[in-house]
Amino acid sequence: xxxxxxxxxxxxxxxxxxDRQKLAGRFPxxxxxxxxxxxxxxxxAEAQNDATLLAIRAQEEAGLDIITDGENRRxxxxxxxxxxxxxxxxxxxxxxLDRSGHPNPVPRIVGKIRRRHPVEVEDVKFLxxxxxxxxxxxxxxxxxxxxxxxxxxxxxxxxxxxxxxVAVNAEIRDLFAAGADIVQIDEPYMQARPxxxxxxxxxxxxxxxxxxTGTTCVHICFGYAAIIHERPSGYSFLSELAGCTCKQVSIExxxxxxxxxxxxxxxxxxxxxxxxxxxxxxxxxxxxVAARIRRAxxxxxxxxxxxxxxxxxxxxxxxxxxxxxxAMVEAAKIMRxxxxxx
Numbered sequence: 001x002x003x004x005x006x007x008x009x010x011x012x013x014x015x016x017x018x019d020r021q022k023l024a025g026r027f028p029x030x031x032x033x034x035x036x037x038x039x040x041x042x043x044x045a046e047a048q049n050d051a052t053l054l055a056i057r058a059q060e061e062a063g064l065d066i067i068t069d070g071e072n073r074r075x076x077x078x079x080x081x082x083x084x085x086x087x088x089x090x091x092x093x094x095x096x097l098d099r100s101g102h103p104n105p106v107p108r109i110v111g112k113i114r115r116r117h118p119v120e121v122e123d124v125k126f127l128x129x130x131x132x133x134x135x136x137x138x139x140x141x142x143x144x145x146x147x148x149x150x151x152x153x154x155x156x157x158x159x160x161x162x163x164x165x166v167a168v169n170a171e172i173r174d175l176f177a178a179g180a181d182i183v184q185i186d187e188p189y190m191q192a193r194p195x196x197x198x199x200x201x202x203x204x205x206x207x208x209x210x211x212x213t214g215t216t217c218v219h220i221c222f223g224y225a226a227i228i229h230e231r232p233s234g235y236s237f238l239s240e241l242a243g244c245t246c247k248q249v250s251i252e253x254x255x256x257x258x259x260x261x262x263x264x265x266x267x268x269x270x271x272x273x274x275x276x277x278x279x280x281x282x283x284x285x286x287x288x289v290a291a292r293i294r295r296a297x298x299x300x301x302x303x304x305x306x307x308x309x310x311x312x313x314x315x316x317x318x319x320x321x322x323x324x325x326x327a328m329v330e331a332a333k334i335m336r337x338x339x340x341x342x
Contacts, residue, residue, distance in 0.1 A: 033079070
């Protein structure tokens with residue numbers, strides 16, 4: 001099917017599950033932020049399962065083709081995995097600059113980074129058990145995690161990134177074994193810190209993908225629209241992903257009004273085309289979304305385009321997020337009909 005639709009990863013968590021005002025009033029947490037949860041610890045896992053079911057059903061009702069778990073069990077896209085690893089001290093955190101330039105508490109690397117145990121396998125099993133559609137699970141990327149930590153152990157940040165890559169590689173293998181159809185690696189800091197990304201980011205990413213035969217995707221973006229308001233007109237690190245062994249690249253084009261000609265530099269990659277503006281809670285018309293899809297067609301074959309939001313939807317109101325998913329689905333129908341007539 002042409003123009004399959006999917007989320008980048010997150011869907012808005014219910015207000016009864018997490019304090020959304022606190023969530024929106026701070027930078028995405030890098031260490032644990034248990035104070036965000038409204039549900040007591042003994043009941044939290046059950047509540048997160050219930051919220052995940054709501055996110056799955058919302059995606060199915062909207063008509064999405066590839067379903068995620070909505071990342072309902074996470075305080076941020078990266079901290080649940082990053083704080084589960086051996087070798088990091090989360091009780092005595094360090095400090096790192098967020099991509100906005102503000103200091104944020106971060107995990108402190110105090111020993112060899114290792115994966116103690118699978119972190120998201122039960123999540124993907126739950127997702128697989130509750131939908132018949134294709135499913136995608138997301139994991140934070142090794143380069144991004146190395147940039148969201150204070151390195152007090154490894155001889156270099158590159159060495160830390162490579163250790164993170166080994167941990168991510170083991171997790172990806174287990175996610176595919178547990179039933180994932182697609183695994184997405186989130187690497188927004190490749191865009192935020194392109195010089196370091198060119199030095200060792202791609203090397204770490206390819207190590208995380210080493211030996212993986214399932215369908216993989218890498219997501220690179222300009223940051224959550226709710227946190228980072230200004231958008232550059234183009235990526236500082238994107239064409240370099242042509243050297244990545246992943247099969248798909250997820251980008252944003254809507255809010256930045258990206259010049260899609262850059263997609264010519266990613267031959268052979270499937271493109272998750274971000275066509276939903278997350279800086280605006282108003283729901284786009286399907287025609288608006290279809291126009292954003294058309295902008296990529298001179299540079300990417302129709303059969304290589306997936307339709308997606310710019311980034312994760314977690315900061316949107318739930319009714320807005322649902323409406324935007326429906327707009328994506330209807331826009332994909334418009335585009336399929338156009339190509340059938342052509």
